[in-house]
Amino acid sequence: MSTQLPKQTEESSETETETEPAVASKGDDRRAEKRRRADEKRRQRQAEEAEKAAADEETVELKVFRYDPEVEGKQEPRFDTFHVPFTKGMTVLDALMYSRDTYDSSLTFRHSCRQAICGSDAMFVNGGQKLACKTQISDLDQPIRVEPLPHADVTKDLVVDLEHFYDQMEAVEPYFQTNDLPDGELEEQRQTRENREKVKMSTRCIWCSACMSSCNIAAGDNEYLGPAAINKAYRFAMDEREGEDIKQKRLEIIEQEHGVWRCQTQFSCTEVCPKDIPLTEHIQELKREAVKNNLKFW
Amino acid sequence: MYEHDVIVVGAGGAGLRAAIAAQEAGADVAIVSKLHPVRSHTGAAEGGINAALRDADSWEDHAYDTMKGSDYLGDAPAVEALCRESPEEVITLEHWGMPFSREDDGRVSQRPFGGLSFPRTTYAGAETGHQMLHTMYEQVVKRGITVYDEWHVMDLAVTDEDDPADRTCHGVVAYDIQSGEISGFRADGGVILATGGMGQVFDHTTNAVANTGDGVAMAYRAGVPMEDMEFIQFHPTTLPSTGVLISEGVRGEGGILYNRKGERFMFEHGYANNDGELASRDVVSRAELTEVNEGRGIEDEYVHLDMRHLGEERILDRLENILHLAEDFEGADGLTEPMPVKPGQHYAMGGIETNEHGETVINGLYAAGECACASVHGANRLGGNALPELIVFGKRAGRHAAGDDMGEAEIPTGKEGEWEPADYEFEVEVGETGGSDPAAADGGAVATDADGVLGATVERAQERVDELLARKGRNHAEIRSQVQKTMTANVNVFREQEGLKETLGDLREAREAYKDVAVSDPSRTFNTDLIHTMETRNILDIAEALTMGALARREFRGAHWRKERQERDDENWLKHTLVSWNDGEPELWYKPAILEGENKTYEPKTRSY
Numbered sequence: 078m079s080t081q082l083p084k085q086t087e088e089s090s091e092t093e094t095e096t097e098p099a100v101a102s103k104g105d106d107r108r109a110e111k112r113r114r115a116d117e118k119r120r121q122r123q124a125e126e127a128e129k130a131a132a133d134e135e136t137v138e139l140k141v142f143r144y145d146p147e148v149e150g151k152q153e154p155r156f157d158t159f160h161v162p163f164t165k166g167m168t169v170l171d172a173l174m175y176s177r178d179t180y181d182s183s184l185t186f187r188h189s190c191r192q193a194i195c196g197s198d199a200m201f202v203n204g205g206q207k208l209a210c211k212t213q214i215s216d217l218d219q220p221i222r223v224e225p226l227p228h229a230d231v232t233k234d235l236v237v238d239l240e241h242f243y244d245q246m247e248a249v250e251p252y253f254q255t256n257d258l259p260d261g262e263l264e265e266q267r268q269t270r271e272n273r274e275k276v277k278m279s280t281r282c283i284w285c286s287a288c289m290s291s292c293n294i295a296a297g298d299n300e301y302l303g304p305a306a307i308n309k310a311y312r313f314a315m316d317e318r319e320g321e322d323i324k325q326k327r328l329e330i331i332e333q334e335h336g337v338w339r340c341q342t343q344f345s346c347t348e349v350c351p352k353d354i355p356l357t358e359h360i361q362e363l364k365r366e367a368v369k370n371n372l373k374f375w
Numbered sequence: 376m377y378e379h380d381v382i383v384v385g386a387g388g389a390g391l392r393a394a395i396a397a398q399e400a401g402a403d404v405a406i407v408s409k410l411h412p413v414r415s416h417t418g419a420a421e422g423g424i425n426a427a428l429r430d431a432d433s434w435e436d437h438a439y440d441t442m443k444g445s446d447y448l449g450d451a452p453a454v455e456a457l458c459r460e461s462p463e464e465v466i467t468l469e470h471w472g473m474p475f476s477r478e479d480d481g482r483v484s485q486r487p488f489g490g491l492s493f494p495r496t497t498y499a500g501a502e503t504g505h506q507m508l509h510t511m512y513e514q515v516v517k518r519g520i521t522v523y524d525e526w527h528v529m530d531l532a533v534t535d536e537d538d539p540a541d542r543t544c545h546g547v548v549a550y551d552i553q554s555g556e557i558s559g560f561r562a563d564g565g566v567i568l569a570t571g572g573m574g575q576v577f578d579h580t581t582n583a584v585a586n587t588g589d590g591v592a593m594a595y596r597a598g599v600p601m602e603d604m605e606f607i608q609f610h611p612t613t614l615p616s617t618g619v620l621i622s623e624g625v626r627g628e629g630g631i632l633y634n635r636k637g638e639r640f641m642f643e644h645g646y647a648n649n650d651g652e653l654a655s656r657d658v659v660s661r662a663e664l665t666e667v668n669e670g671r672g673i674e675d676e677y678v679h680l681d682m683r684h685l686g687e688e689r690i691l692d693r694l695e696n697i698l699h700l701a702e703d704f705e706g707a708d709g710l711t712e713p714m715p716v717k718p719g720q721h722y723a724m725g726g727i728e729t730n731e732h733g734e735t736v737i738n739g740l741y742a743a744g745e746c747a748c749a750s751v752h753g754a755n756r757l758g759g760n761a762l763p764e765l766i767v768f769g770k771r772a773g774r775h776a777a778g779d780d781m782g783e784a785e786i787p788t789g790k791e792g793e794w795e796p797a798d799y800e801f802e803v804e805v806g807e808t809g810g811s812d813p814a815a816a817d818g819g820a821v822a823t824d825a826d827g828v829l830g831a832t833v834e835r836a837q838e839r840v841d842e843l844l845a846r847k848g849r850n851h852a853e854i855r856s857q858v859q860k861t862m863t864a865n866v867n868v869f870r871e872q873e874g875l876k877e878t879l880g881d882l883r884e885a886r887e888a889y890k891d892v893a894v895s896d897p898s899r900t901f902n903t904d905l906i907h908t909m910e911t912r913n914i915l916d917i918a919e920a921l922t923m924g925a926l927a928r929r930e931f932r933g934a935h936w937r938k939e940r941q942e943r944d945d946e947n948w949l950k951h952t953l954v955s956w957n958d959g960e961p962e963l964w965y966k967p968a969i970l971e972g973e974n975k976t977y978e979p980k981t982r983s984y
Contacts, residue, residue, distance in 0.1 A: 148898045166616040166706040178852040182904040183896030187414075189583040192619045192704065194505055195414040210617075211703040232553065233901040239411070252513035253472025263428075263466050267481025273474055280474050280506060284413045316472065 135163040137172055138220040141184065145233050148183075154231075156222075157181070163214060169202055169223065170209035173235075186235035193351055196283030199290070200235050201226055206287035206349040226290035242286045245303050249310040249330055254323045272317045279312040279359060281352040288346035288356055300335040304346035304356040307331055311359040314366065325370070332367045340364075376829070379405040379521070380564035381776045382547055384528045384590055387415035388504070388765030389744025389772075390569030391511035393733075394520050396773030402564055404777070405521040407528055407549050409585065409906070412512045416571055416583040417765065420504025421622055422488065423496035424766075425759040426461040429485070432493040434458040438972065441760060444490045445753025446933035447949060447979040448603065451972035452785040453731045453749035456771070461763040464770065465497050473510040475499050488759045489623070489655065496759040501622065501696055507762060523560075525552040527906050528589065529839070530816075531566065531597045532559065532832040533737060534823045539598030539955070540789045544740035545825040548836045552906060555899025557837050559829040565776030567733065568594060568742040569769060573723050575910070576918045577867075578859030580720035581613055581620045590746040592913035594727045595920065596817065599735045600789065600953040600964075602748040603725035604917070605924035605935050608756055609868045611659035613719030614705045615677045621716055623758070625697055626652040628689070630682040632663070633713065634671040640678070657755070657934050660718035660868045667717070679713035718868055722761065724752040724934065725924075728788055728953060732781050733772030736789030741772040749786070750951065753968070754933025755982075786969060794953075797963035799927045803879045805919055807959035808886045808912070813838040814846070815890060816912050817959055843908060848893030851908040858885050858911075858918050866922055871938035875926040882919050889915060920954040923963055928952060933982075945979050 139159045145151035159176035161167075170188055177184040187197040191210045198209040201224040203217055214221070229237035259266055288304040289295050295303045302310075313319055314327040331337050337360050346356040381397045383390045386408035397404040406412070427434045437458035442449050465483075469475060475483040476498055487494040499506040515522065526549040533544045546561040570590030574582025595601050612621040626632075632652050634640045641647050646662035647654035654662075663678050672678060682690060682697075687710055690698065694709075701707045701714045727742035729735050729749050735742055744765045751764055775781055787793075809815020816839055822828040861881040865874035889912065896904040929937055930944035950965040970977045 145898050145900060147900055148896075164616065166614075166704065168617075168704065171616070178856075182850050182852065182894075183898070183902075185896075185901055185903050189410060189414050189585045190416060190419050191584065191617050192419060192700070194418045194502075195410075195416070195583065197410075197414050213703070213706050215706060233898070236901050243411070247516055250517075252517035253510070255472075258470055263462060265466060265469050265482050268477055269481055270477045270479065273477050276474060277500070280509070281502070283418075283505075284411075313472070316474075318472065 137161045137163050137167070137214050139172055139176060140220045140222045141173070141176070141235070142224040143234055144231055158220070167214045168210055169207070169212045169214060169217075169221065170198055172214060172221075173209060173223065185233050194283060196285035199226055199285040199287040199351075200224065201290075206291045208285060208287070208351040211351060226286065228290050228296040229286070239286060241299070242284075242289055242303075242305070245289070245306040246284065246309060248302060249306050250327070251309045251313075253313060253316070253319065255319050256322065257318065257320050266318050268316075268318050276312050276315050278354050279308050279315070281354055282308055283352060285351060287349045287351060291345040291349045293343060293345065294339050294341060298335060298339060301339045302331070302336055304360065307337055307363065308354060308356050308359050311363055314363065328363070328367050328370050331363050337363050337367065376559045376561060377405070377523075378561045379403050380562065381567065381773070382407060382560050382562035383567045383569055383773070384408070384547060385415070385569035385571060385744070385746070386410065386412035386522065386524070387569060387571050387744065388417035388507055388511065388762065389769035390567070391508070391515055392766045392769030393567045393569055393743055393773035393776075395511065395514055395518065396770040397777040398518055398520055400774050400777035400779045402777035404773070405523060405560070406515070407523045407526050407547065407560060409525065409527040409552065409589075411524040412515065412522060413509060415508055416586055417508045418505045419581070419583070420507070420762055421501045421620070423486065423498030423503045423759045424461070424465055424507070424762040425488070425491065425495050425757070426465040426497050426763060427458065427493070427495055428462050428465065428483070428497065429495070432495050434462070436492050437461070437495060439977070440491050441751065441757060442970075442977040443980065443982060444755055444757040445751075446755055446943065446982050447945070447970060447977065448606075448750065448753030448932065448951065448968050450750050450786050450969040451977060452969060453751045455972050456731045457751045457760070457763060457767050460767045464763065464766040468507060468510055468766070471510050471514055473499065473506050488757070490757040491759070501624075503762065523549070526550065527552055527909070528593070529557075529836045529909060530832050531593050531740065532829040533597040533740070534828050536823070539736050540791065542598055543738040544597070546829050548829075548832045550836070550840065550906075552901055555902065557833060557840065559833045561825070561829055563739070563825065564778065565739045565741055567772045567776055568727060568740070568746055569744045570746045572745045573914075573917050574720045575855075576859065576862055576914050576921065577720040578856070578863045579613065579717070580618050581610060582720065587910035587913050588746070588917045589910060589913050590742065591726050592916040594735060594740065594742060595916055595956045597737060597740070598956065599737055599740065600728045600955045601725065601917070601920045602728040602953050603750060603753070603924070603951050604723070604921040604954065605928055605952060606724035606752075606754050606933055607720060607921070608656065608722040608724065608934050609660045609718045610721035611656055611663055611718050612680055612716040614701065615715050615717050617704045618719045619700055619704045620719075620721070621680065621697055621700065621714065625680060625682055625694060628682070628693055629685055630680050631684075632659070633679045633681055634666045635673045636671055638671070640666050640671070657868065657936070661936065663716075663718055664868055673715065677715045677717040680716045681713035682709055683711065683713070722756055724748070724750070724754065724756055730784035730786040730788050731771070732775045732784050733768055734775065734784065734788060741776055743768040743772040754935060787966070790964075792966060794964055794966045797927055797965060799963060801879060801923065801926070802876065803883055805879065805883070805923065806956070806961045808915065809890045812890065814842040814892065816909070840905065843892070843894045843905060844897060846893045848891040849888065850895065851889075851892050851911040854885050854888045854892065855907075855911045855914060857888075858882065858914055862918055862922075866925055868936065869938065870925050870936060872926070875922055878922050879919070879926065882915065882922065886915055920961065923954055923961065924952040927963055949979065
């Protein structure tokens, strides 16, 4: 069964009601009766929903990638089709949650905040890296094809292994360093408004890894730091509070063999970034900084 | 089995700060979290961090504002700790590089917020929580603190003495979401719960899907009382389809609320003749819901928030992110049409009972952040007071667990101080879900020594997972949705006796239904069906305790409104509500609010602005 349509769900819930305890006590009877009634209600509801879905032209068709390394029938990747009643404002994430809660509770994807800040639900929607929660169904052609992020190992369904992404993020010493803290305990280390503005966009990264997934260079060179990690380095290298010595060290990190010079300015990262971070520009600027810096010491 | 001195459960603002503090105090600390740290919901906080940083301001003024805002249900020793230590904590974040918004002189900016007598809300654009979360995670990476991410903590390993005050927590048991492995995490120094909010108890919330109150429910079943659970903050402007928050800034800039008939109801129907749309959050939320209930809502669900008259230039300048939110999450164009909004659950003032050091009544068990109730927010939280709570009390709990001597706490936990039993008959059976059924997870302690208790708790967790995966039954999603619906119907901004009783009955039915719950996904790999099923059990316990508190408290205080008595009753209710699990037979009791501060007593006054 590679396709989950409302009708089939209806059938499968009928099979479920046949499960009864072998030896039934009074309490079990009561529970079984309760369950029967609840199941009947549920069946009715699902039948109504299926009918509504069939009658209503406003139904969304999703084709969703499915894979589970240990479940029979899912070890070979496949696509399941889900029909979801459309409501105004519905996002791809809403449609996935509806599919999971109504048709197939094993449908697996990461999601949490539903407002594009936790960065959990980047996926490949109609051939592009998107955050499912901020992608309106009404903006997409149907059927909507939902797949896990390319260039990452698939753990299950739409979940990919992010370990490599996290390793790259952590490879750039992604924490503030300074030799210039003020003496007074309650005294601030001042920063100009201009400098804060300069790093502002780079600090908006939500670690969704859409950029990494879209990057051809990262796909071909597993050691390439990738746009997100380089952007993280940019966030600190451009922060005037860190000071020159530390900037020097930062430039050395991003100039390594698998650093900024790998970028071929294809702009795919910039295009897919859900937070509109000018990633390519940041990488280019670091290249210029590195050149300036090298000339200085030459 | 993993072993550390201190285990922190949850990796949002409070958890990260606790871990850093414990490590600085010399402990080997590890974080266990069902989400990777940067996914935590602290990241969604927009507004800012209240801190008395400037000469013209004082922590005493901040404490006064907070006590008044709490409607005199905050405990003064906790409130004063918050306000005294917040400045130092904010500067610490600044020294860790947090990109705060800046003034021309290079110092951090502060802005005015509701209920504050001084503009002391320190912020980083409209993304303060995001910047705070990432800054602290950077410090965790820098210090090499171990993080077990995507491990769902299922239970606490707590010994089984009769009196919760004699019990000791020796660690936690967690389920590795990636692999399905169950393991014990021993922590003889202490376990710090920092699991955040419980918004998923309601069907319309600004909280994340992950905010299921796991830590609160676990501590409760282990014997720690839940405190002041009935106090829930509802935000008046959330998007109807998702619950995404539309900042108060829109109304601050002049946005207007309209009903279906195009009436500016805040004035035309007399809800707030002076302040109109800018009345306090609870007043506006109640007004919106009254409009809908009386048939003047749009699609019987929401009202309109209109900012078109502000003009494109001003909107783009000051409210740009609102345009993105309305567009991305509701498909509405705020420049050309009014935005649909309705009240949504936003924040839980109550939670795990702790003292001002973050200690619970169980030895070695701590809580900090939104999951805890010290209490700093009492009956109502002021905007900008949630983030400082995370860092101040996260740090305190971390230091204490690592063995720092912090002196005797002034706030009693459990029944060690003055307390009184509740005089209330619930008529509906509450408590226990499944008795000895391992899948129901009613909890209760299992052994008295450290090794015994951890081993036995691991075994029980294993049985629970095996049973849930093996048996046939109903899916949790329907049960969860029933709970969320009845809570939103009756335990919302309007509360009256009959509705609350009805919900308590619905929750009993949901508990009965949960006895038949099963997980249909048989996989051990990333089984979110299983995780959600376990979370739903936590939601049941929290919803019930919350409703019990709401039923018993017959007065209107802060965020809690009762139809039967629409005014504050200091004579009878200047006290905290506590609900103890009591091994499956929940018990309701009270303890007095502590209004005596270090140098002054906070006399209750009318909360008017």
